Amino acid sequence: MAKKLTLREEDYSQWYNELVQSADLAENSGVRGCMVIKPYGFAIWEKMQAELDRMFKETGHENAYFPLFIPKSYFSKEASHVDGFAKECAVVTHYRLKNSEDGKEIVVDPSAKLEEELIVRPTSETIIWDTYRKWIQSYRDLPILVNQWANVVRWEMRTRLFLRTTEFLWQEGHTAHATKQEAIDETKQMVNIYAKFAEDFMAMPVVIGTKTESERFAGALETYCIESLMQDGKALQAGTSHFLGQNFAKAFDVKFATKEGKQEYVWATSWGVSTRLMGALIMTHSDDAGLVLPPKLAPYQVVIVPIYKGEEQLNAVSETALKVKKELESLGVSVKFDNRDNQRPGWKFAQYEFQGVPIRLALGNRDLESGNIEVARRDEKTKEVISFDGVVDYVDNLLIEIQSNLFNKAKTYRDDRITAVDSYEEFKSVINDKGGFISAHWDGTTETELRIKEETAATIRCIPLNNVLEGGKCILTGKPSIQRVLFAKAY
Numbered sequence: 001m002a003k004k005l006t007l008r009e010e011d012y013s014q015w016y017n018e019l020v021q022s023a024d025l026a027e028n029s030g031v032r033g034c035m036v037i038k039p040y041g042f043a044i045w046e047k048m049q050a051e052l053d054r055m056f057k058e059t060g061h062e063n064a065y066f067p068l069f070i071p072k073s074y075f076s077k078e079a080s081h082v083d084g085f086a087k088e089c090a091v092v093t094h095y096r097l098k099n100s101e102d103g104k105e106i107v108v109d110p111s112a113k114l115e116e117e118l119i120v121r122p123t124s125e126t127i128i129w130d131t132y133r134k135w136i137q138s139y140r141d142l143p144i145l146v147n148q149w150a151n152v153v154r155w156e157m158r159t160r161l162f163l164r165t166t167e168f169l170w171q172e173g174h175t176a177h178a179t180k181q182e183a184i185d186e187t188k189q190m191v192n193i194y195a196k197f198a199e200d201f202m203a204m205p206v207v208i209g210t211k212t213e214s215e216r217f218a219g220a221l222e223t224y225c226i227e228s229l230m231q232d233g234k235a236l237q238a239g240t241s242h243f244l245g246q247n248f249a250k251a252f253d254v255k256f257a258t259k260e261g262k263q264e265y266v267w268a269t270s271w272g273v274s275t276r277l278m279g280a281l282i283m284t285h286s287d288d289a290g291l292v293l294p295p296k297l298a299p300y301q302v303v304i305v306p307i308y309k310g311e312e313q314l315n316a317v318s319e320t321a322l323k324v325k326k327e328l329e330s331l332g333v334s335v336k337f338d339n340r341d342n343q344r345p346g347w348k349f350a351q352y353e354f355q356g357v358p359i360r361l362a363l364g365n366r367d368l369e370s371g372n373i374e375v376a377r378r379d380e381k382t383k384e385v386i387s388f389d390g391v392v393d394y395v396d397n398l399l400i401e402i403q404s405n406l407f408n409k410a411k412t413y414r415d416d417r418i419t420a421v422d423s424y425e426e427f428k429s430v431i432n433d434k435g436g437f438i439s440a441h442w443d444g445t446t447e448t449e450l451r452i453k454e455e456t457a458a459t460i461r462c463i464p465l466n467n468v469l470e471g472g473k474c475i476l477t478g479k480p481s482i483q484r485v486l487f488a489k490a491y
Contacts, residue, residue, distance in 0.1 A: 003018075003022045003290070003354055005018050005019060005022070005288055005289075005290065006018055007288050008231065008232070008287075008288055012231070012232040013160075015288070016160075016279075016282065016283060017160070017161065019282060019286060019290060019291060020041075020161045020162065020282065021161070022290075022354070023040070023041075023290060023291045023354055023355050023356070024038045024039075024040045024041065024355070025037070025038060025040060025041030025044070025161075025162075025278070025282075025291075026038055026041045026161045026162060026278075027161075028161070031166070031167075032159075032166070033155075033156055033159040033165055033166030033167075034165060034166050034167045035161050035162070035165050035167075037169075037275070040299060040355065041278065043299035044278065044281070044293070044297055044298075044299060045169065045275060045278060047296075047297045047298075047299070048197075048201070048202075048277055048278075048297060049149065049171075051197060051201050051296075052171065052193075052197055052273065053147075053149075053171075055193050055196070055197060056147050056171075056173070056193070059145075059189060059193065060145050061145040061146065061147045061173060061175075062145060062146055062147070063146070063147050063148060063149065064146045064147075064148055065148050065150065066124050066127050066128055066131065066148055066150075067121075067127055068120060068121055068150075068151075069092060069118040069119070069120065069121070070118065070119045070120075070121055070124075070126055070127045071116050071118060071119075072091070072116055072117045072118065072119055073116060074119075074126035074127060074130060075089075075119060075126055077126065077251040077252060078125070078126065078219050078247060078248060078251040080218050080219050080247075081125065081126070081218045081219035081247075081248075081251075082218075083218060084217070084218020084219065085122045085123065085154070085218060087155075088122050088154040088155050088156070089119050089120070089122055089154075089155065090119070090120040090153045090155050091117050091118070091119060091120075092114065092117060092118040092119075092120065093113060093114060093117050094108050094109065094110075094112050094113050094114065095112050095114055096108075096109040096111075096112035097109060120153040121150075121152050121153065122152055122153060122154045123152060123172060123270075123272075124148065124150070124152075124172055124174065125174065125219065125244070125248055125270055126248075126252075128146075128174045129174075129248040129249065129251070129252040129254060129268070130252050132144060132174075132176055132252070132254050132266070133252050133253060133254045136176060136254055136255075136256050136266060137256060137257065138256055138257040139178050139256055139257065139258055139259055141256065142176055142177060142178045142256060142266065143175060143176060143177045143178065143182060143186075144174075144175060144176040145173075145175050145186075146173065146174055146175065147171055147172070147173040147174075148171065148172055148174075149169075149170075149171050150169070150170065150171070150172065151167055151168065151169050151170075152167070152168060152170060152172075153166060153167050154166065154168075160279075161279075162275055162276060162278040162279035162282070163236075163276055163279040163491050164276075164491070165275075168274050168275045168276070169274060169275045170272050170273060170274035170275065171272055171273060171274075172270060172271070172272040173190060173269070173270060173271045173272065174268070174269070174270050175268065175269045175270075176249075176254070176266045176267070176268055177266065177267040177268070177269070178256065178258070178264075178266070178267070179267060180245075180267050182267065183243055183244075183245075183267035183268060183269050184222075184243055186269045187222070187224055187241045187242065187243040187269045187271070188224065188241070190224075190241040190269070190271040191208055191224035191225065191226060191239065191240075191241040191271070192208070194206075194226050194238070194239035194241070194271075194273060195208050195226050195239075198226055198228065198238055198239070198277075198280075199407065200296070201294065201296045201297055202277065202280070202281055202284070202294060202297065203284070203285065203294040203296075203403055203404075203406040203407035203410060204228050204238070204280060204281065204284045204285075204407070204410055205228065205229075205407065205410055205411040205414050205415075206226040206227060206228050206238060207226070207227045207228075207437070207461075207462060207464055207486060208224065208225075208226055208462075208464070208465045208466075209224070209225060209227065209461070209462025209463050209464040209465055209467075209486065210222060210223065210224055210225070210462060210463050210465070211223040211224075211225055211240075211460075211462060211463075212446070212449055212460050212463065212485075213446060214446045214449055214450065215459065215460065216242075217240060217242045217270070219242075219244060219247050219248065220242035220243060220244050220245075220247075220270075221243050221244065221245040221247070222242070222243040223240055223241070223242050223243075224240065224241045224242075224243075224465075225237055225238075225239065225240045225241070225461075225462055226238045226239045226240075227437075227461045227462050227486065227488075228280055228284065228414075229413070229414045229417060229436060229437060229488070230280070230283040230284065230491070231283055231284070231413070232283070232435070233417060233434065233435020233436045233488075233489070234435065234488065234489050234490055234491055235437065235461045235486075235488035235489070235490040235491070236276070236279070236280050236283070236490065236491045237276075237461070237490065237491075238273065238276070238277060238280050239271075239272070239273040239277075240271065240272065241269065241270075241271035242269060242270045242271060243269055244267075244268035244269055244270060245267065245268070246265040246266065246267055246268070247268070248268050249265040249266040249267070249268060250265055254266045279491070281293070281294075281297065284410050285356075285379075285406050285409075285410065286356065289353060289354065289381070290353060290354035290355065290356060291354065291355050291356030292356045292378055292379055292406070293355075293356035293357070293358060293378075294358075294402070294403050294406050294407075295358045295359075295399040295400075295402055295403050296403055298334070298356065298357060298358050299334070300334045300335060300336040300357060301333050301334050301335070301357070301358050301359065301399055302328060302333055302334070302335045302336070302357070302358070302359045302360075302361060302395060302399075303335070303336045303337075303338055303348075303352050303357045303359075303360050303361070304321045304324065304325060304335065304336070304337045304338065304360075304361045304362075304363060305338050305345050305348045305349065305352075305360060305361070305362050305363070306318060306321055306337075306338075306339055306345075306363055306364070307345045307362060307363065307364030307365075307367075308364060308365060309365075313364075313365045314339065314341075316365065316368060317363050317364060317365065317367075317368065318337075318339060320363060320368060320388065321337055321339075321361075321363050322337060324361065324363075324373070324388070324391060324392060325337050327392045328392055328395060328396070331392070331396050333395070333396060333399065336357075338352075345362070349362070349376075352378075353378060353381075356378055357378060358377065358378050358379070358399060358402050359375060359376065359377055359378070359395055359398060359399065359402070360375075360376040360378070361373055361374065361375055361376075361391070361395070362374040362376070371387055371388050371389075372385045372386065372387055372388065373385070373386055373387075373388060373391050374386075375391065375394065375395065375398070377398060377402060378402075379402050379405055379406055379409075380405070414436075414437075416436075417434065417435065417436025417437060418436060418437045418438075418439060418486075419434060419436060419437070419438050419439065420438075420439040420440070420484065421438055421439070421440050421475065422440070422441070422472070422473075422475065423475060424475045424476050426475075427440055427452075427456070427458075427475050427487070428455075428456055431456050431457075431458050431487070431488075431489065432456075435488075435489065436488065437461065437486045437487070437488050438458070438486070438487040438488065439484045439485075439486055439487075440475045440484055440485065440487055441472035441473055441474050441475055441481035441483075441484055441485075442460065442474050442475070442476075442481055442484075442485050443474035443476075443477050443479035443480070443481055444481070445477075448474060448476050448477055451476065452475075452476055452487070457489050458487045458488060458489050459487065459488070459489075459490055460485050460486070460487055461486045461487065461488050461490060462485070462486055463483070463485045463486075464485075464486060467483045467484065468483070469482055469483050470482070470483060470484070472484070
């Protein structure tokens with residue numbers, strides 16, 4: 001099992017690609033830009049999904065499902081929205097195939113052309129707001145707090161497993177409100193949920209902020225985001241929450257009768273995270289030896305590997321191992337007992353290290369005699385010998401320690417790479433040599449933002465919500481600025 005990865009410092013991109021495929025997370029499919037998520041990778045996504053779904057429902061949201069196909073005319077109703085997605089849309093034009101005249105191939109039946117082309121959803125605002133028009137008549141129908149788990153398609157030219165694929169999995173929340181403040185509160189609530197999930201479950205520190213006008217979601221008045229920093233010094237947008245104002249309500253004529261009997265347009269939000277989180281998880285914690293997973297998201301948190309010769313020893317070891325397994329499971333710990341006889345223990349050790357299982361227990365005949373068990377932790381690659389009597393509590397506490405350790409290591413790394421600069425020359429030096437987040441003054445214009453991006457490949461990742469207002473001068477133009485923003489090269 002021991003796989004040799006390209007070292008991160010040699011070629012980070014190659015290391016990532018090798019790890020994703022060798023750890024059995026995902027692989028490229030027969031369709032360019034699309035991926036097959038393998039069972040081990042999907043098990044991690046399922047854990048993410050379960051926790052997020054729980055958090056959504058705790059705040060009053062319900063799940064629904066909307067069509068994959070959207071009539072093309074729906075997109076033309078919200079101008080900025082169509083401008084934002086036009087270049088990424090896959091379009092269905094026909095509904096039937098037939099045999100070619102020579103019978104050697106299958107061709108599109110030219111007589112089966114659709115009267116109106118259908119867009120394969122890149123996002124669902126348009127079809128959902130057409131639906132909400134039928135659901136909403138009065139203030140009594142509000143708020144609508146709906147989420148859907150779905151796949152979407154955005155025709156990407158440059159793809160990478162999990163990080164940017166033509167088809168990906170995600171959740172998208174779409175809510176409707178009677179007042180502007182309600183919608184703004186919802187938008188902020190959801191970005192804070194994303195931040196809590198990222199930090200508490202992914203052990204990934206994030207910066208909460210707002211996007212600049214040029215970086216906002218197409219059709220939004222404000223976009224809130226969480227930004228994280230990967231090990232190569234590049235930033236990754238891990239989640240977004242959008243205040244849509246009344247733009248989509250006006251586009252689809254969604255009005256409601258107020259308590260006073262007046263007709264008003266509904267206020268809207270949308271918010272989402274995707275399988276991109278898998279890429280973020282990998283690049284936040286993993287090392288040159290393979291995947292490193294925080295315990296809260298590991299498909300199994302503990303693996304027990306028996307060491308034995310012959311069936312008699314296996315039976316004796318299994319009895320103790322299964323007892324430990326049962327006791328750990330009673331505490332809510334997920335445990336795998338790997339008693340396969342077609343692989344040697346050393347091979348199993350290497351496999352589970354590579355796949356990032358947080359804790360490995362090794363138990364053999366000598367351990368039975370001594371009353372001890374070997375405990376290995378993946379994050380620090382250390383081993384200890386613990387007595388049977390205390391191993392369950394030890395492992396239970398160790399999982400908490402590993403979760404905390406991974407977060408603290410990632411936070412220290414992130415904090416060490418937030419650099420404040422006051423000149424453009426210093427900015428370019430840091431972005432090229434050190435990377436990470438750069439805290440710098442910006443004059444607030446899109447023109448300046450785009451010029452910096454063109455010259456350095458760095459973008460404004462966000463305007464942090466916790467910013468301290470301070471007077472300064474834009475690093476490029478020297479014009480006045482009231483606060484610093486965070487720049488970085490990004491995925």
